[in-house]
Amino acid sequence: MQNSAPATIEDVARLAEVSIATVSRAIHTPDKVAKSTRQRVNQAIAITGYTTNAMARSLRMGRSNMILILAPDIGDPNFSSTLIGLENEARAHGYGVLIGHTQNDPERGLEYLKFLSSGQATGLVLFTGHEPFGHQVAGTRLPPTVAVFEPVFGSKISYVGVDDVAGARKAAEHLLSAGHRRIAFIGDSRTRLGHKRRRQGYDLALDAARIAPENRIVIEGEGTIESGRLAVEQLFMRDTLPTAFMCVNDATAIGVINGLNARGYDLPKDFSVIGFDDVPQATYLSPALTTIRQPRTAIGKQAMALLLAQLAERPTERREILLMPDLIVRGSVTGPTVRR
Amino acid sequence: MQNSAPATIEDVARLAEVSIATVSRAIHTPDKVAKSTRQRVNQAIAITGYTTNAMARSLRMGRSNMILILAPDIGDPNFSSTLIGLENEARAHGYGVLIGHTQNDPERGLEYLKFLSSGQATGLVLFTGHEPFGHQVAGTRLPPTVAVFEPVFGSKISYVGVDDVAGARKAAEHLLSAGHRRIAFIGDSRTRLGHKRRRQGYDLALDAARIAPENRIVIEGEGTIESGRLAVEQLFMRDTLPTAFMCVNDATAIGVINGLNARGYDLPKDFSVIGFDDVPQATYLSPALTTIRQPRTAIGKQAMALLLAQLAERPTERREILLMPDLIVRGSVTGPTVRR
């Protein structure tokens, strides 16, 4: 027997024969209400199926218990498992999460900004690598925020992510220790901070191995499958072939493998390829991709923990938490082949 | 010069020297307010940077302009492009969308249900194939809802999706016309309606080609990569090999290709494989996967249009809109090989 309109606190109060104030107290500070009253209230809640109206509550309190997650591309294979870490940690502390998909569209950014400033979300997680577009224009102050997956360029927003330099260094060292001396780095970038750091790791490893700069091959790329294919074509045009490809991420590696296959090469015999990220597809490539695994769920968990801490007591200093990634050895790396 | 607290309608009213009622009117029914007054109000809005507080608005109106999208798995490659269709159509009509990730967890379902009944979202899009868990328990009435991607079993919720029967039939006919007579169907299901329909399409095509039932091979599977690999193993154990694999979806096809590759077969020479969905990775497999393409963005667009129509005038009858998918020919299908 349920009404069409959802039960309000008043319905409960009437049924329990108390005032709405008592109902509210019975819910939020149970020890401040007599045991017998509390029981009557709880019964009434059960009967009516009462659920506190989150909107009214947030309006009154000036804050909600929702966290907004802003992502430019939900299809990114790195996104979903990071999200799980974020969600689980939030739930464990009584917060819910909502996902906003910006598609890198400034207008959408603005829209979600309004959502925030209406108080419909209390905290913000950024996958975007930059503040929401229109943020400065709108002149709004951002709520407690943490960035994930890509640090926010030129800002004091805290960041939780993988240690790109160390991970990339591991990758390069793996190639080096397999005997490679001509290693190409595919996917260099001037704008993406994370990719820049991976390039640093590459250089660090090659420095340590005393590989002369003129024996390093660096190709730019935006980190997409297409950019990987393109890089292969560029290399073949220049006719400066490496024995191994170190890719800025797995998407690039997939493109490289693809391009190499298309040219009829037999991997990993002819060339070695290593990636970064360990996306789900990496296992199903042929050869299966040797790569650096991002601890995505752990990153999500830590990021949310940091955000909730900020929510509790607003600190000023920016924090950067870097998690160490692991090398995952599969089939795409072997010793170098001497080509004639 | 901006305040810390966001401007309210009262700030605007004070600055424009009118009442808050007039401000509200100037915004929503501009023709009902004198031109000069309207201009003063607009100026004041610009100066204060006023943005209407969505929460207060929704509380008063009893409805918001947000649509909640419930998905069990955001990582599903079918999800993101469907989402884009949904988002664009919603935006075009002044609605915003929020994504809820259930991970098939009943508790999470309940949580989002509360979100809905608080009026924080007005409409619902279901990717889940079932009503939110706990729906019956909570005894809540669902808002206007439409299902996408997977029809909701045993319910009168409208559905927009691909024509599975017709698509599967196209796939089977493609195999047939390439000369195959022993075609295995991988991924049969008793519970998933969409997969059942694909199986129907397979049977229809084979009926028409007068392939006797004893020459049909049907393997169950849950539509995952792993289930595809498993199916291959089963077939080899039984020693009843087909010349072609028709897979219930691309994930299964990837597993099948993988299993076949692992056994050292040369595709598509030794076996043909066809998928269903056309996920982004399909192009990058070797061989590139011939498959049936779901018009995902169009599905999203149509689904949202249907939902918004329901929002405008609540109809009773259930509708099912089926979009026709296309055959995408790539490299994974050739004529059958005679095996000794």
Added chain:
DNA sequence: TTGTACGCGTTATCAA
């Protein structure tokens, strides 16, 4: 221990 009454920011009704 409990109840009364105000305010959160809007929109809508009713007078003026």
Added chain:
DNA sequence: TTGATAACGCGTACAA
């Protein structure tokens, strides 16, 4: 054409 004011559902001083 405009303004006062009542609701929307809730939390919490303050009073009892």
